[in-house]
């Protein structure tokens with residue numbers, strides 16, 4: 605039976621790649637982001653449904669639920685999010701911190717509240733498992749200088765799947781968290797740092813950062829695994845990144 609997913613962050617990067625990958629494997633997909641023009645292009649390219657919504661606005665999330673509720677729903681794949689700035693704690697802009705909390709953590713809670721009834725309804729009607737998946741980050745696991753605002757927002761988002769898995773025990777609902785390290789996407793560092801040169805410098809000399817397709821592959825795998833298999837937490841990094849702050853720049857080569 606065809607499965608249907610809501611994928612947030614569908615207008616760029618990992619979310620977009622996930623929509624493409626899921627569509628290639630026969631999923632029906634509702635792609636969600638704010639930029640309607642990009643969503644329309646994606647719909648044209650992949651045949652997905654789309655819905656423009658700002659996930660920091662409760663009314664938009666409710667409208668999304670009204671839209672998706674017209675058909676069965678098997679998976680919530682929450683990819684949307686991001687970082688603002690690299691301020692040290694002493695210099696941090698509280699508006700940026702609040703925005704990151706809203707974008708990453710509160711959006712996750714709002715989506716669960718709005719879509720869990722539909723996932724349960726589908727599970728009951730079709731006697732099948734259903735999925736929730738959250739794209740957090742290694743930034744949720746380890747702090748680094750200039751990272752605290754994003755570290756805190758992603759750690760807060762990570763608590764949503766961790767608590768949810770406890771709350772849903774006994775139901776056929778998987779709760780999956782995927783935490784990537786450095787992923788080179790066209791917008792993440794640009795949005796965070798505000799200019800292209802600074803964004804390029806993040807990846808300079810790294811052999812080689814993860815790509816959006818690498819993460820989408822893991823998302824697809826985790827949703828395609830047998831229904832009794834729950835990948836609680838997948839941490840993935842480029843080989844060149846041993847830890848959040850320990851990145852090798854230059855070609856990878858065995859030592860002689």
Ligand SMILES: NC(=O)c1ccc[n+]([C@@H]2O[C@H](COP(=O)([O-])OP(=O)(O)OC[C@H]3O[C@@H](n4cnc5c(N)ncnc54)[C@H](OP(=O)(O)O)[C@@H]3O)[C@@H](O)[C@H]2O)c1
Pocket residue numbers: 612613614615616617618619636637638639642657658659660683684685686687707739740741742783784785786787788789790791792793795816
């Ligand atoms: N790139 C990395 O190195 C990396 C590493 C680990 C984790 N992550 C996480 O992976 C996720 C995707 O990152 P990415 O690299 O693919 O970034 P990206 O290319 O900047 O994509 C971010 C997506 O989130 C959407 N979005 C942002 N704010 C939104 C809002 N208020 N309402 C609805 N949609 C919103 C954006 O769409 P619109 O602007 O059209 O709304 C866009 O589709 C994020 O959660 C990020 O924290 C990224």
